[in-house]
Amino acid sequence: MSALAAKRHIGALPDLSPILARSVTVLGSTGSIGVSTLSVIAHAREIYGADALPVEALTAGSNVDVLIEQARAIRPKLAVIADETQLARLKDGLAGTGIEAGAGRVAVIDAAARPSDTVMVAIMGAAAIEPALAAIARGVTVALANKECVVAAGGVFRAAIEASGASVLPVDSEHNAVFQVLGGGDASEVERVTLTASGGPFREWTLEQMRVATPKQAVAHPNWSMGAKISVDSASLMNKGLELIEAHFLFAVPPEKLAVLVHPQSIVHCLVTYGDGSTLAHLSAPDMRTPIAYALAWPRRIASPSRQLDLAAAGQLTFQAPDHDRFRCLGLALDSMGKGGLAPTVLNAANEIAVDAYLNERIGFLDIPLVVEETLNAAERANAQAQTLDGVLAADARARSQAGEICARLA
Numbered sequence: 001m002s003a004l005a006a007k008r009h010i011g012a013l014p015d016l017s018p019i020l021a022r023s024v025t026v027l028g029s030t031g032s033i034g035v036s037t038l039s040v041i042a043h044a045r046e047i048y049g050a051d052a053l054p055v056e057a058l059t060a061g062s063n064v065d066v067l068i069e070q071a072r073a074i075r076p077k078l079a080v081i082a083d084e085t086q087l088a089r090l091k092d093g094l095a096g097t098g099i100e101a102g103a104g105r106v107a108v109i110d111a112a113a114r115p116s117d118t119v120m121v122a123i124m125g126a127a128a129i130e131p132a133l134a135a136i137a138r139g140v141t142v143a144l145a146n147k148e149c150v151v152a153a154g155g156v157f158r159a160a161i162e163a164s165g166a167s168v169l170p171v172d173s174e175h176n177a178v179f180q181v182l183g184g185g186d187a188s189e190v191e192r193v194t195l196t197a198s199g200g201p202f203r204e205w206t207l208e209q210m211r212v213a214t215p216k217q218a219v220a221h222p223n224w225s226m227g228a229k230i231s232v233d234s235a236s237l238m239n240k241g242l243e244l245i246e247a248h249f250l251f252a253v254p255p256e257k258l259a260v261l262v263h264p265q266s267i268v269h270c271l272v273t274y275g276d277g278s279t280l281a282h283l284s285a286p287d288m289r290t291p292i293a294y295a296l297a298w299p300r301r302i303a304s305p306s307r308q309l310d311l312a313a314a315g316q317l318t319f320q321a322p323d324h325d326r327f328r329c330l331g332l333a334l335d336s337m338g339k340g341g342l343a344p345t346v347l348n349a350a351n352e353i354a355v356d357a358y359l360n361e362r363i364g365f366l367d368i369p370l371v372v373e374e375t376l377n378a379a380e381r382a383n384a385q386a387q388t389l390d391g392v393l394a395a396d397a398r399a400r401s402q403a404g405e406i407c408a409r410l411a
Contacts, residue, residue, distance in 0.1 A: 025135070060079075062083040064093070118143060124148075126149060129156075138166070143295035177282035187253050193257060198222065199322075201235055213364075219359075221234055233355065236369070237329055238333060241336075244260065292304070351368070367410050
């Protein structure tokens with residue numbers, strides 16, 4: 001099918017060539033968001049032509065075999081593996097392709113700084129902070145699929161965005177939904193922004209059941225296909241707490257105007273309520289390729305391989321308030337958002353350490369909020385303002401060390 005025929009096929013859209021000519025860098029290409037991003041790019045090339053959305057660089061943590069496979073299929077100019085011990089394997093796997101290979105933390109940051117129009121930040125955790133800032137410094141469009149770096153370094157990110165004029169587009173389904181409902185505009189007239197949560201696999205479990213929950217049970221998300229860490233965060237509702245902090249940063253909505261509703265079907269992604277009694281909602285099937293495609297094409301839209309929403313098949317849409325007694329991580333995140341400063345940095349760092357310990361079966365599921373709470377309580381000057389990257393990274397390192405000691409004691 002020719003590009004012209006494809007455009008007619010999807011509804012005679014105006015010329016999309018400026019959108020499709022944008023070059024893309026994908027940081028964290030082997031994770032769930034990275035894989036979905038490459039799926040959207042591959043689909044765009046099938047629909048619009050092989051030159052659509054050229055890829056400047058791909059980076060990965062340690063999964064070198066998948067990175068090699070992706071690079072050979074998508075043909076970036078550069079492929080980088082963060083694990084330096086895998087460089088020789090990466091070079092061997094890309095031999096004869098003309099694709100440049102690199103390795104190490106600095107190489108990942110350098111990849112983010114290379115000339116591309118859009119950078120998809122899909123690296124997990126606080127490791128995304130420096131590459132994301134390198135992309136923002138170029139003043140380009142940054143599609144942000146990592147909430148932790150904003151939670152940990154919101155003030156630093158805000159200053160960097162203001163200095164460079166970069167456009168930061170949220171990729172998390174809930175924040176992308178809010179962005180679309182607001183039209184990318186002002187949230188000052190909003191009375192309330194409500195993010196929805198599936199409730200995760202333990203939505204109806206008792207505390208006694210959660211106490212003995214295995215990592216395998218925690219990562220078995222009922223609706224979404226995600227990585228292990230974010231799946232555990234979804235099970236504890238920490239993910240929703242981090243998302244509230246992110247929404248506070250992205251849309252300048254005060255904490256008292258942010259709310260959460262448990263919505264097991266994961267079809268309604270946000271509700272935006274105004275003073276006149278109107279509530280606007282964003283709905284789509286639970287498929288991350290929908291917000292990814294929107295972020296890559298913004299302010300236009302391109303076809304994606306996402307599932308189409310069928311409300312008749314979905315049947316009922318239900319909602320309920322979250323249970324703060326069973327899911328204490330949500331309250332800890334709300335408290336940290338209220339304190340501001342370095343409290344969210346400490347919260348995020350402690351949670352990453354606790355989740356890692358849980359996934360490696362060193363602590364129990366209900367120990368996660370205990371580790372986070374004790375780390376927050378032990379953190380010195382947790383409510384201080386951090387205006388520099390060095391200050392954030394130092395607070396992050398202290399919190400990780402403290403949380404690691406707590407996990408060792410609980411083991």
